[in-house]
Amino acid sequence: MTKTVPVVDYLTLGEHPHLTAHGCTTCGARFFDRRNACAGCGAADFESVAVATEGVLTTFTIVTMARPGIPVPFVAGVVDCDGTSVRANVINVEPAPDHVRLGMKLRLATSVVGVDDEGTEAMGFGFEPVED
Incomplete structure (x- = not known):
């Protein structure tokens, strides 16, 4: 069986890949990087929150x-x-103005972005168009 590892710690792999954010327990703001305090309200308590896989x-x-x-x-x-809000590449679409539009529906997709000498696959993520 091939071993896989995420390229960022907020990507959760498995049967249902998803992103996990740090959610402020006071105001609900979400962050992907580690925080000592919330940029929105200054609170210091966070919980792990699964991020929707479509947007x-x-x-x-x-x-x-x-x-x-x-x-x-x-x-x-x-x-x-x-x-x-998730910053990511839009994948599996032609990178041309005729094929990408504001408001288009997207879903999380994972892909292999590298393999080490032992065969371990590094998994990255992007968002791909949802077929209507």
């Missing part, structure tokens, strides 16, 4: 220049997942 694209850009080794063009965007 809508709220903003995007088509990236045409990147560091060597990064294939371009690609779509970088912000997805509203039931109130939680």
Whole structure:
């Protein structure tokens, strides 16, 4: 069996992959990075919160220049997942203005982004269009 590991600690793999945020127990703000205090209200108590796996694209850009080794063009965007903003690439869509639109429905998708010498797969995530 192939071993897989997430490339970020907020990606939960398994039968139903999803993202997990740190949710402020006082105001409900959500963050993917570790916090000592909430940027919204200053509280210091957080809980793990599963983020919705479907959302809508709220903003995007088509990236045409990147560091060597990064294939371009690609779509970088912000997805509203039931109130939680997620920055991610939009994958499995042609990176052209005719194929990407604000408000398009997307779902979380995982993919292998690298394999080490022992065969362990590093899993990344993006969001792909939901077929209507």
